[in-house]
Amino acid sequence: MPYANPDGTTGTDLYLQADKFRAAFVADVPLPTTRLMHFHQRAGARRVVEVPGASHVPMISHPGITARLIGDAAEATG
Incomplete structure (x- = not known):
């Protein structure tokens, strides 16, 4: 799916269909x-943070890092 970057260029977003998402990405999550x-x-990420040793769902296994990222985003948007 195409999306607009902040600089006006266009990128392509990969998207997992709903019926495939759980098995492919988070089978161990409720x-x-x-x-x-x-x-x-597909919320439109503007920054990616890698968490060494984390699974595909660091927002659950590393909530502190996630909270800091959200805080940074809130400050950046005023």
Whole structure:
């Protein structure tokens, strides 16, 4: 799916279909959480943070890092 970058260029976003998302990405996460994560997978990230040794869902296994990233985003948007 195409998306606009902040600089005006266009990129291509990869997207997992709802019926494939859980098995491919978060099979060990409860179904209600999986549904929420699927909904938000295309939220339009502007920054990526790698967490060494983390699984595909560091926002659950490393909530402190996630909270700091959210705080940084809130400050950046005023």
